[in-house]
Amino acid sequence: MSAVTVAKKIRLGLWLLLAxxxxxxxxxIILPHxxxxxxxxxxxxxxxFTFEFYLEFFQEPLYWxxxxxxxxxSILATILTLVIAFPVAFYIAKMLRGRSKGIVFAMCLxxxxxxxxxxxxxxxxxxxxxxxxxxxxQWSGLASGPVELLYTDATIMLxxxxxxxxxxxxxxxxxxxxxxxxxxEAGYDLGGSNWDVMREIIIPHAVPGIVSGCIIVFMLSLGNxxxxxxxxxxxxxxxxxxxxxxxxxxxxxxxxxxxxxLLLLLSSLIVWAGLKATGQSFTKTMG
Amino acid sequence: MSKSSMPKSVTSKTxxxxxxxxxxxxxxxxxxxxxxxxxGFTAVDNVSFTIPQGSFFSIxxxxxxxxxxxxxxxxxxxxxxxxxIVIKGQSMLGVQxxxxxxxxxxxxxxxxxxxxxxxxxxxxxRRLGVAKPEIVQRVAAVLARVGLAGxxxxxxxxxxxxxxxxxxxxxxxxxxxxxxxxxxPLGALDLKLREHMKIELKQLQKEFGTTFVYxxxxxxEALVMSDQIAVMNQGKFEQVGTPHQLYYQPRTAFVAGFVxxxxxxxxxxxxxxxxxxxIKTSDGLSIKGAPQNAAILSSGEAVELFxxxxxxxxxxxxQAAVSDNQFKCIVDTILFDxxxxxxxxxxxxxxGKITVILPQTxxxxxxxxxxxxxxxxxxxxxxxxxxDNLAIESADETHSVSEG
Numbered sequence: 001m002s003a004v005t006v007a008k009k010i011r012l013g014l015w016l017l018l019a020x021x022x023x024x025x026x027x028x029i030i031l032p033h034x035x036x037x038x039x040x041x042x043x044x045x046x047x048x049f050t051f052e053f054y055l056e057f058f059q060e061p062l063y064w065x066x067x068x069x070x071x072x073x074s075i076l077a078t079i080l081t082l083v084i085a086f087p088v089a090f091y092i093a094k095m096l097r098g099r100s101k102g103i104v105f106a107m108c109l110x111x112x113x114x115x116x117x118x119x120x121x122x123x124x125x126x127x128x129x130x131x132x133x134x135x136x137x138q139w140s141g142l143a144s145g146p147v148e149l150l151y152t153d154a155t156i157m158l159x160x161x162x163x164x165x166x167x168x169x170x171x172x173x174x175x176x177x178x179x180x181x182x183x184x185e186a187g188y189d190l191g192g193s194n195w196d197v198m199r200e201i202i203i204p205h206a207v208p209g210i211v212s213g214c215i216i217v218f219m220l221s222l223g224n225x226x227x228x229x230x231x232x233x234x235x236x237x238x239x240x241x242x243x244x245x246x247x248x249x250x251x252x253x254x255x256x257x258x259x260x261x262l263l264l265l266l267s268s269l270i271v272w273a274g275l276k277a278t279g280q281s282f283t284k285t286m287g
Numbered sequence: 288m289s290k291s292s293m294p295k296s297v298t299s300k301t302x303x304x305x306x307x308x309x310x311x312x313x314x315x316x317x318x319x320x321x322x323x324x325x326x327g328f329t330a331v332d333n334v335s336f337t338i339p340q341g342s343f344f345s346i347x348x349x350x351x352x353x354x355x356x357x358x359x360x361x362x363x364x365x366x367x368x369x370x371x372i373v374i375k376g377q378s379m380l381g382v383q384x385x386x387x388x389x390x391x392x393x394x395x396x397x398x399x400x401x402x403x404x405x406x407x408x409x410x411x412x413r414r415l416g417v418a419k420p421e422i423v424q425r426v427a428a429v430l431a432r433v434g435l436a437g438x439x440x441x442x443x444x445x446x447x448x449x450x451x452x453x454x455x456x457x458x459x460x461x462x463x464x465x466x467x468x469x470x471x472p473l474g475a476l477d478l479k480l481r482e483h484m485k486i487e488l489k490q491l492q493k494e495f496g497t498t499f500v501y502x503x504x505x506x507x508e509a510l511v512m513s514d515q516i517a518v519m520n521q522g523k524f525e526q527v528g529t530p531h532q533l534y535y536q537p538r539t540a541f542v543a544g545f546v547x548x549x550x551x552x553x554x555x556x557x558x559x560x561x562x563x564x565x566i567k568t569s570d571g572l573s574i575k576g577a578p579q580n581a582a583i584l585s586s587g588e589a590v591e592l593f594x595x596x597x598x599x600x601x602x603x604x605x606q607a608a609v610s611d612n613q614f615k616c617i618v619d620t621i622l623f624d625x626x627x628x629x630x631x632x633x634x635x636x637x638x639g640k641i642t643v644i645l646p647q648t649x650x651x652x653x654x655x656x657x658x659x660x661x662x663x664x665x666x667x668x669x670x671x672x673x674x675d676n677l678a679i680e681s682a683d684e685t686h687s688v689s690e691g
Binding site: 180182183185186187188189190191192193196200201204205 | 362363364383384385386389390391393394395397399400401402410411414415458459462
């Protein structure tokens with residue numbers, strides 16, 4: 001067998017190995033987005049090129065305000081998740097040892113074995129007017145009548161943070177795990193207080209985990225549909241809901257496509273801005 | 288750290304206690320009956336010692352002897368179960384690690400990878416609230432003193448092992464600690480660099496005049512650098528002394544076996560005189576030795592006998608003016624290692640092996656296997672320890688560690 005045929009065989013093997021990834025990228029990501037792009041830029045009536053669906057987004061206040069609201073709420077949810085998940089992750093990675101570490105980590109994971117829909121219904125059972133918490137408040141005399149805890153922004157936030165927790169905890173635990181205890185001890189030994197050690201040693205070390213966790217949680221929140229709709233009700237005004245309405249209710253695929261691409265574009269822009277603002281690069285975080 | 292920051296009553300009380308029980312020379316560290324129990328075992332067992340100002344104090348022991356636990360108690364990361372740690376006259380019990388006048392060089396140095404060299408060294412100064420221009424100036428000064436002037440902007444990863452070592456020292460020394468603790472910092476270096484750093488560390492210690500507490504399992508590191516060495520075994524100090532004392536006058540069998548290499552024999556006392564003991568070894572040799580324990584050894588008592596390879600005289604012909612011990616041997620193996628070459632010889636009578644240093648004289652240039660050899664040593668160089676000394680069992684276990 002000559003060297004050329006060996007090289008050819010190796011190249012064939014490489015292509016075969018890459019094929020699933022390649023197919024996945026092309027069929028499920030690139031093609032649909034080209035299709036969306038085509039839909040959003042072509043007038044269905046005269047088949048001509050048009051920007052009207054994009055202009056519609058900026059001209060109709062309901063649309064861009066909904067988007068803005070979605071983005072702000074998602075950023076807030078990301079920050080809240082980080083604030084709650086960091087101590088949890090620190091506790092798992094640095095305070096617990098051996099068996100108890102695995103158990104607590106598994107306890108974070110177990111709720112995610114249940115589908116998101118069922119988990120969200122769980123919250124509804126707790127929070128609705130005739131739900132567990134409302135009944136308890138009435139029984140204990142803290143409330144005189146039924147209390148509706150659903151369909152507020154706070155409820156949406158609660159649902160988003162709850163849904164995202166795991167995706168923040170996992171990257172944080174793995175980066176904090178990689179921080180050798182001697183760095184923390186050195187931080188104290190050289191005169192640092194708890195706050196100094198946290199700010200100068202632990203957080204700088206955890207930055208890659210924080211950034212990747214934040215990106216995941218932000219994207220998940222922004223693109224979430226179930227939680228805002230079920231917990232926020234009619235007033236949830238989530239941008240994915242607008243896309244759904246365009247595609248399904250209004251049957252306006254052109255407008256829906258434009259919204260979908262705008263969501264992708266604007267969320268990428270926010271992530272990019274976030275990375276710039278914190279002085280991080282995408283490759284550094286993922287690598 | 289500064290006395291002005293303490294309440295008045297405390298100041299006067301400590302001043303008194305310093306005057307009463309800690310007379311000159313200035314004692315930087317005094318440990319009083321320190322014990323540390325972990326669930327089920329005692330890591331540090333009733334250890335007391337004092338370290339005078341400006342000295343290089345080493346704690347030498349095999350792994351698991353409790354030396355790291357002791358050091359971590361001095362740093363404040365562990366708390367003694369009982370006993371007291373007194374630094375410059377002040378008890379350190381209940382004082383957090385960040386409030387102690389003590390800094391530590393960690394085993395793997397723990398230079399913060401997220402900071403450059405200047406930020407690493409400045410970390411402690413920033414904690415003290417030192418003004419920025421002064422930090423810059425003090426960092427530059429300490430970098431110059433450790434011979435790395437101008438490398439403040441480098442990242443930790445850009446430095447070599449020896450340079451990192453010096454940065455770790457500088458990061459502590461810039462804070463002028465009363466005590467500098469070093470946790471086997473040379474362990475990760477290769478042999479050549481380790482030999483070099485030993486000398487450099489000693490020089491830096493002299494230059495800065497800081498009291499060093501150095502822990503190691505490497506006897507050569509301890510012997511070369513230290514003013515005082517404590518040999519630790521199973522949570523206890525076996526002996527505290529100068530390197531010279533530990534080497535020439537070990538007080539226990541463990542110290543004799545752990546510091547330096549030794550030929551050892553088990554035996555019983557045959558007879559004793561004013562000058563020496565006659566020992567009958569288990570393999571049938573009769574050796575004259577000197578008792579080391581204070582206890583008087585009587586006939587029939589079990590003893591262990593140590594003779595250092597370098598203390599044995601080697602000749603190719605029997606010596607007429609015989610010293611206390613002379614044995615005829617046959618060369619079994621020559622372990623050639625330049626100046627440190629050794630001969631393993633088989634004693635004719637007993638068949639036992641004796642290790643001696645190969646003399647670098649013309650006489651032995653063509654020495655080969657099966658040549659005849661005569662070994663001599665005086666009674667004073669054969670150290671005898673009574674076997675009922677508990678340390679012997681553990682000394683046997685750690686014999687392989689003692690090969691320096």
